Every structure is written in structure tokens, then in C-alpha cells.
Amino acid sequence: QSVLTQPPSVSEAPGQRVAISCSGGSSNIGDNVVNWYQQLPGKAPKLLIYYDNLLPSGVSDRFSGSKSGTSASLAISGLQSEDEADYYCEAWDDSLNTVVFGGGTKLTVL
Amino acid sequence: QVQLQQSGPGLVKPSQTLSLTCAISGDSVSSKNAAWNWIRQSPSRGLEWLGRTYLRSKWYSDYAVSVKGRITINPDTSKNHFSLQRNSVTPEDTAVYYCARDPSSGWYWFDSWGQGILVTVSS
Numbered sequence: 321q322s323v324l325t326q327p328p329s330v331s332e333a334p335g336q337r338v339a340i341s342c343s344g345g346s347s348n349i350g351d352n353v354v355n356w357y358q359q360l361p362g363k364a365p366k367l368l369i370y371y372d373n374l375l376p377s378g379v380s381d382r383f384s385g386s387k388s389g390t391s392a393s394l395a396i397s398g399l400q401s402e403d404e405a406d407y408y409c410e411a412w413d414d415s416l417n418t419v420v421f422g423g424g425t426k427l428t429v430l
Numbered sequence: 431q432v433q434l435q436q437s438g439p440g441l442v443k444p445s446q447t448l449s450l451t452c453a454i455s456g457d458s459v460s461s462k463n464a465a466w467n468w469i470r471q472s473p474s475r476g477l478e479w480l481g482r483t484y485l486r487s488k489w490y491s492d493y494a495v496s497v498k499g500r501i502t503i504n505p506d507t508s509k510n511h512f513s514l515q516r517n518s519v520t521p522e523d524t525a526v527y528y529c530a531r532d533p534s535s536g537w538y539w540f541d542s543w544g545q546g547i548l549v550t551v552s553s
Contacts, residue, residue: 322476355539364528364543365477371534376541408477412538418494419469419479419538 323348324409324422331428337397340425342409344390348420352412354392356385359406359424368407369394396427404429432456434529434544441550442523448516448551452529452544459505459512460485465532466512467540468503472525482532483512519551 325343332338342354354372357365367376369385372392384395392411396403409422438450452466459466465484471477481493483503491503502515516523526548530540 353537353539357540364546365540366543367539367541370539370541371537410477410539416495418496421477421479423476 322423323413323416323420324411326407326409326422326425328423329426329428331430332399333430334399334401336399337395338399338427340394340396340407340409340427342392342394342422344392344411344420346390347415348390348411348413349387349392350390351414354385354387355410356383356392356394357408357410359408361405365408399429401429403427432531432542434531434542436527436529436544436547438527438547438549440548441552442519443553444520444551445518448514448519448523448549450514450527450529450547450549451511452513453509453511454531455510457531457542459483459510460507462486463533463535465536466503466505467530467532468501468514469528469530469540470525471528471546475525478525480514521551523549524551525549 356369358368359365372387373385382397386393406424408424413420433455435453442448465482467482468480481503483491483505505512526546528546529544531542
């Protein structure tokens with residue numbers, strides 16, 4: 321049972337936009353920055369969004385992040401087949417004194 | 431560009447010690463702006479942060495409560511790497527282990543990752 325809650329899967333057609341939610345609490349998302357990672361099969365996670373909504377150098381601007389209260393969201397526009405991957409949210413938790421991750425969302429591009 | 435190269439055994443017997451190393455290129459383990467982390471991933475536990483080591487006024491190591499007292503993370507400045515040691519492993523320690531850099535001086539995001547090592551605990 322992950323501290324941060326994500327939908328197990330989402331799917332959308334190529335070219336469309338999809339949003340992946342991440343729900344937490346006051347001790348994690350509500351009080352700390354949220355980061356997002358993309359993990360392709362058999363690969364290490366890759367930083368996609370940091371500090372709620374910032375893009376690392378080299379990451380496509382089709383990816384965007386937002387946060388409101390104790391929830392965060394990752395949006396991907398102009399879906400491409402190469403976006404098929406698992407996506408994870410992450411934040412520091414003040415109560416648990418640890419980094420916490422979401423359970424991951426598998427994106428299928430139909 | 432920072433690269434992290436992991437090394438260590440893929441198979442460890444129960445009750446033995448697991449030791450993994452993460453070699454850093456393109457940055458320094460002694461950087462006062464970064465922290466060096468271990469994270470593992472398993473189907474049952476998902477992504478799990480284990481801990482980190484970093485240099486500020488002195489060396490620090492922080493650990494997740496779930497593993498505190500059972501793992502040690504140490505820097506090696508002469509080799510520019512850092513290591514993870516877990517004594518008395520059990521089958522629950524079976525996972526893919528990653529090392530990762532946090533460049534944020536305390537915000538906890540991970541911008542560079544090692545390739546991952548699948549560690550299986552089995553007799």
C-alpha cells in the first residue's frame with residue numbers, strides 16, 4: 321500500500337492528452353515538492369518533472385506537472401507510442417521521515 | 431553528464447551480507463550540493479528509498495525508518511563511489527537496487543540513476 325496513490329493504469333489514443341493523478345496528504349504532497357519519473361521496461365526511472373512543475377533539460381515540453389493541495393498531476397500531451405511506460409510520483413514525507421513513491425501508473429497508448 | 435555505474439553480486443544467500451557499489455563519473459561524491467542515494471524496487475514493495483550519504487560541514491548518512499539499523503551507506507572519496515551494505519539478508523531483500531543522485535541540496539529528487547542490479551536472495 322503506497323503512501324501516494326496513483327491509478328494503476330490509464331490509456332489514450334495517439335495525439336491525445338492524458339493526465340495521471342497522485343494523491344497524498346498534508347505531510348507529503350501538501351508540504352513538499354512533487355517529482356515525477358518515467359520508467360521504460362527494464363530500465364531505471366528517469367526524472368520527468370521536479371519541484372512540482374519544472375522540466376529537466378532534455379525532457380519534452382509535452383510533459384507538464386501541477387499541484388494543488390495534497391494532490392498532484394502529470395499531463396502528457398500529443399501522446400506518442402514511445403510514451404508507453406510506467407509513471408511514478410514521489411515526495412518527501414515529514415511524518416515518516418522518508419521519501420515516498422506512488423505505486424505507479426501504466427500508460428498504454430492505444 | 432553524470433553517470434552512475436553499479437556493481438555487486440546478483441545472488442546472495444539468506445543471512446549473508448549484500449554489498450553494492452556505485453561508481454560516479456561527471457560529479458564528485460564529495461560535492462556539497464548533492465546527495466547520493468540507494469533505492470530499490472520490487473513487485474511487492476514498489477519503489478522504496480533506502481537512504482543516502484552526503485557531505486556538508488561533515489559526512490552524513492540518513493536512512494529510511496524501515497531499514498534503519500540494518501543497512502549502511504558509506505562514501506569512498508578515494509574511488510569517488512559510495513556503497514550499500516545490508517547484513518543478514520532475507521528473501522524480502524530480493525529487488526532491483528538502484529543508486530541515484532539528488533542534486534537539489536535537500537529537496538529529494540533524483541536526476542541520475544545507475545543501471546540497476548537485480549539482487550536475488552536465495553539458497
